[in-house]
Amino acid sequence: MNITGIKGMNDILPGDIETWQHLEEQARQVFGAFGYREIRVPVVEKTDLFCRSIGETTDIVEKEMYTFSDKGGTSMTLRPEGTAPVMRSFIQHKLYAQDPVSKLYYIGPMFRHERPQKGRYRQFHQIGAEVIGVDDPKIDAQVLAMLSHYFATTKIPDVALQINSLGCPECRPDYREALIKFLEQRLQALCADCQRRYTSNPLRVLDCKVPGCKEATIEAPAMLENLCIGCDTHFNQVKEHLDALSVDYTVNQRMVRGLDYYTKTTFEMITGSLGAQNAIAAGGRYDGLIKDLGGPALPGIGFAIGLERLALLLGEQRIAPPRPELFIATLGEAGTKAGFALLTSLQRQGILAEMEYTGKSLKAQLRRADKLNTRRVLILGEDELERGVAQLRYMDESSQEEIDLNGLESRLLREINSETNGA
Ligand code: ATP
Ligand code: MG
Numbered sequence: 001m002n003i004t005g006i007k008g009m010n011d012i013l014p015g016d017i018e019t020w021q022h023l024e025e026q027a028r029q030v031f032g033a034f035g036y037r038e039i040r041v042p043v044v045e046k047t048d049l050f051c052r053s054i055g056e057t058t059d060i061v062e063k064e065m066y067t068f069s070d071k072g073g074t075s076m077t078l079r080p081e082g083t084a085p086v087m088r089s090f091i092q093h094k095l096y097a098q099d100p101v102s103k104l105y106y107i108g109p110m111f112r113h114e115r116p117q118k119g120r121y122r123q124f125h126q127i128g129a130e131v132i133g134v135d136d137p138k139i140d141a142q143v144l145a146m147l148s149h150y151f152a153t154t155k156i157p158d159v160a161l162q163i164n165s166l167g168c169p170e171c172r173p174d175y176r177e178a179l180i181k182f183l184e185q186r187l188q189a190l191c192a193d194c195q196r197r198y199t200s201n202p203l204r205v206l207d208c209k210v211p212g213c214k215e216a217t218i219e220a221p222a223m224l225e226n227l228c229i230g231c232d233t234h235f236n237q238v239k240e241h242l243d244a245l246s247v248d249y250t251v252n253q254r255m256v257r258g259l260d261y262y263t264k265t266t267f268e269m270i271t272g273s274l275g276a277q278n279a280i281a282a283g284g285r286y287d288g289l290i291k292d293l294g295g296p297a298l299p300g301i302g303f304a305i306g307l308e309r310l311a312l313l314l315g316e317q318r319i320a321p322p323r324p325e326l327f328i329a330t331l332g333e334a335g336t337k338a339g340f341a342l343l344t345s346l347q348r349q350g351i352l353a354e355m356e357y358t359g360k361s362l363k364a365q366l367r368r369a370d371k372l373n374t375r376r377v378l379i380l381g382e383d384e385l386e387r388g389v390a391q392l393r394y395m396d397e398s399s400q401e402e403i404d405l406n407g408l409e410s411r412l413l414r415e416i417n418s419e420t421n422g423a
Contacts, residue, residue: 053259055259058201065111082110083128083304086128105130106126107125131302163265164265165227165232166257167263249267261286261292280309282303324373328353331379331381
């Protein structure tokens with residue numbers, strides 16, 4: 001019986017991985033320039049961490065977590081998102097004692113037991129960033145400017161930024177009550193999920209994808225119109241800074257994030273090119289989270305980008321695998337020995353070089369060289385070795401010359417290095 005992978009958990013194969021590496025390298029570069037440093041945290045945490053931060057009544061905690069007991073009986077969970085583990089680590093290692101402002105980013109797999117479909121998987125990957133210690137609206141705008149810039153440099157097509165404010169512990173409770181009252185009048189029109197959660201998590205109803213729920217809540221009160229003065233001023237300043245930085249956005253009053261810890265500014269990056277799974281990044285402020293998790297009362301803001309969805313968007317424009325600089329084709333034992341030594345020496349010097357290892361015919365070796373799209377082929381035959389020469393074939397030019405074995409390696413190195421430096 002063949003053992004296959006787990007449903008909803010994908011392999012990322014060579015041919016696809018180049019796109020992923022490009023997305024990751026670009027993130028390191030862009031985030032690095034904005035002053036972020038990488039943090040790596042484990043993929044498993046104590047279950048309590050997610051219940052306390054994400055919230056008991058959210059979809060993630062209610063039905064999407066991979067939770068199990070380890071051999072010691074501790075309840076553990078494969079991380080469904082990155083912010084809670086990063087905050088746990090931030091508090092545990094007192095990173096705030098080193099610097100009043102922390103800018104951190106992470107890259108890695110997340111796990112949610114959802115129904116697998118295009119753009120929605122059970123193991124998926126996020127690149128996320130967090131700024132801790134600044135509540136100034138400039139930072140909200142800068143985070144969004146960085147995110148937009150990242151999508152511009154990675155050439156993600158058709159991206160639109162939507163922003164909203166979810167208020168704070170001062171203004172949200174009253175709004176929540178008003179919303180519950182509004183929903184009470186329309187219970188019959190809501191789906192079963194929303195009928196169940198309209199008191200425990202009424203904001204979630206605004207985010208429900210069921211058409212009946214959308215229609216029933218068209219006239220629902222909006223958080224934006226019920227913000228306290230502090231939240232309202234903050235939101236207006238974020239918008240002013242975004243305008244000043246030429247970051248395009250629209251305000252979406254119905255955007256509700258599915259995690260309880262968000263306060264004030266929340267946002268999503270939406271693409272028109274992915275069908276139902278149209279969010280490619282999302283995030284917001286979480287000014288109460290660090291204190292709730294037992295740390296100091298520090299504000300925070302962050303986002304997470306869904307890498308599978310970016311890879312889907314870039315899927316058409318595959319990045320070609322790297323071209324070998326040299327393929328060494330050999331004939332006879334002495335040729336193979338000399339070729340293998342030259343191959344290893346070039347590889348040690350950082351040159352992508354290849355050969356056929358199992359004594360195939362010259363024709364088969366050349367076929368393989370062609371398949372690998374190599375730039376040059378060096379043919380090392382026994383007669384040629386005796387004469388102290390080799391044939392060097394340039395594949396793009398279809399030209400060939402006989403060259404001296406003396407100084408062969410340094411000539412190849414000079415030529416390849418001057419080409420790659422000049423390119
Ligand atoms: P969605 O509304 O699509 O379920 P979400 O609000 O649950 O997204 P977040 O928790 O905010 O998503 O995660 C941020 C990003 O991570 C999403 O915008 C999306 O790109 C990606 N993402 C979330 N869940 C999945 C998943 N199951 N498979 C692939 N990508 C995902
Ligand atoms: Mg979700």
